[in-house]
Amino acid sequence: MIDHNQSFKTSPDVVVTELDGENESVLLHLGTKKYYTLNETGVRIWQLLGEGDTIGEVIRKICTEYEVSSASAEKSVSELIQSLLKEALLSQG
Amino acid sequence: MATLLIELTNRCNLNCRHCFDQRHGGHDDIRLPVIEKIIGRAGEHDFDTIVFTGGEPTLHRQFPQIVRRVYEAGYRFGFVSNGQNFQKIYPQIKFFLDRLETITFSLDGVTPESHDSLRGDGTFTNLLKAISICVAKEIPFTFNSVLTAHNIHEIELLAGLAQQLGSGGVRFGQLMLTPAAMDHGLALTPDMINTVADKIEKLKESHTYPIGMGPGFYTALLFPCASLQMAELTITHSGHLALCCHLPDHGSALLHQDSQLDLNHVEFEEAFATWQGAVQSYRSTKKIYFNNRGKGFAEHLPCWFCQSYSNQVNWLKAYANTHWFRFIEENNFLGRPSND
Ligand code: SF4
Numbered sequence A: 001m002i003d004h005n006q007s008f009k010t011s012p013d014v015v016v017t018e019l020d021g022e023n024e025s026v027l028l029h030l031g032t033k034k035y036y037t038l039n040e041t042g043v044r045i046w047q048l049l050g051e052g053d054t055i056g057e058v059i060r061k062i063c064t065e066y067e068v069s070s071a072s073a074e075k076s077v078s079e080l081i082q083s084l085l086k087e088a089l090l091s092q093g
Numbered sequence B: 001m002a003t004l005l006i007e008l009t010n011r012c013n014l015n016c017r018h019c020f021d022q023r024h025g026g027h028d029d030i031r032l033p034v035i036e037k038i039i040g041r042a043g044e045h046d047f048d049t050i051v052f053t054g055g056e057p058t059l060h061r062q063f064p065q066i067v068r069r070v071y072e073a074g075y076r077f078g079f080v081s082n083g084q085n086f087q088k089i090y091p092q093i094k095f096f097l098d099r100l101e102t103i104t105f106s107l108d109g110v111t112p113e114s115h116d117s118l119r120g121d122g123t124f125t126n127l128l129k130a131i132s133i134c135v136a137k138e139i140p141f142t143f144n145s146v147l148t149a150h151n152i153h154e155i156e157l158l159a160g161l162a163q164q165l166g167s168g169g170v171r172f173g174q175l176m177l178t179p180a181a182m183d184h185g186l187a188l189t190p191d192m193i194n195t196v197a198d199k200i201e202k203l204k205e206s207h208t209y210p211i212g213m214g215p216g217f218y219t220a221l222l223f224p225c226a227s228l229q230m231a232e233l234t235i236t237h238s239g240h241l242a243l244c245c246h247l248p249d250h251g252s253a254l255l256h257q258d259s260q261l262d263l264n265h266v267e268f269e270e271a272f273a274t275w276q277g278a279v280q281s282y283r284s285t286k287k288i289y290f291n292n293r294g295k296g297f298a299e300h301l302p303c304w305f306c307q308s309y310s311n312q313v314n315w316l317k318a319y320a321n322t323h324w325f326r327f328i329e330e331n332n333f334l335g336r337p338s339n340d
């Protein structure tokens, strides 16, 4: 089970680049020099986490903004968070 | 096959500390009829690649249209950029990138502090954004690093960073000697130039990653660069065929025949024939000079020779206490060398 009250910090070592008109962004981790591409939902989750939202708040906003079920939003959010944590793009808040 | 280097504009969105004096603080773009003249005929003279330079070439008001025209005419193309405008310009040129040779971005430091102190606050991050797009979209790019007294200790790190960031290679150039370079304490001394050249050679030997050395370093070759080998033709934002983009005056003092090289007034063929004659004549003069007397270190620094030969070093007299002035005085090589 994921803790809906958990919040995170996005790494200050990341340069985020939005691609105009393509609904995606590229993250470059300055420490590892690795690049990652996030789709539109991924970018939104990244933004919300960066603003200090808890997992529960992120899931609720994703449900509303993208009209998806809460189960689907929860899956997307938790999967992305796991990946971001693994790549040190995110840390526990 | 040969390359055309077209300076699209002398405008720039930066004001780098190491930029040529007054060269890139202007307001002028090359005119579209001049571009059409070039595109229409250059292919017949073996030019298959067009590289846009500036100032910042992406600031030309019709940059996307120019890229489209070059693309439609069948040329391969590339451009040299500081990267600050790429996020904005990419959506407008992305349709033409299958004929892109490479984008050459300027990288002058390995940290924001180092790069930005030459190019301005935030420029390092904006450059990383530009290359992030390139990596995500598989757009080929390389780096050009101008070595100055400020960043020569970073050569190895610059090569490492360029590779880690995914660029197709890095080329190290040296800062041309200008009053601004001296005033800002950025000019390399003759000793530094030698040390730098050794370091770059060692890097080249120890890396499989492409590392290049720009023109200007010591060489026994009389015609070491693409311009002097006549494999590269430079056209200035004012529409003139020129010798090269490294000289503050583009080499117009060496080519002499300004009006006959002006594409606003003559056809490409005529200007190109004049250019070929003028470069041949400079080559002959240089050959005779070396046969008769060219022996010293400075004369074997090819860009220095061009600068000196076009009377662009007399200003050094105002810097009498510098390495360069002393060095040049010792080598009896200040001002236009005579070939008699
Ligand atoms: S980006 Fe290039 S042209 Fe512009 S100011 Fe800097 S060195 Fe000069």
Ligand code: SF4
Pocket: B215, B216, B225, B226, B227, B228, B243, B244, B245, B246, B247, B302, B303, B304, B306, B307
């Ligand atoms: S200044 Fe002379 S030697 Fe240097 S790149 Fe230009 S043409 Fe070649």
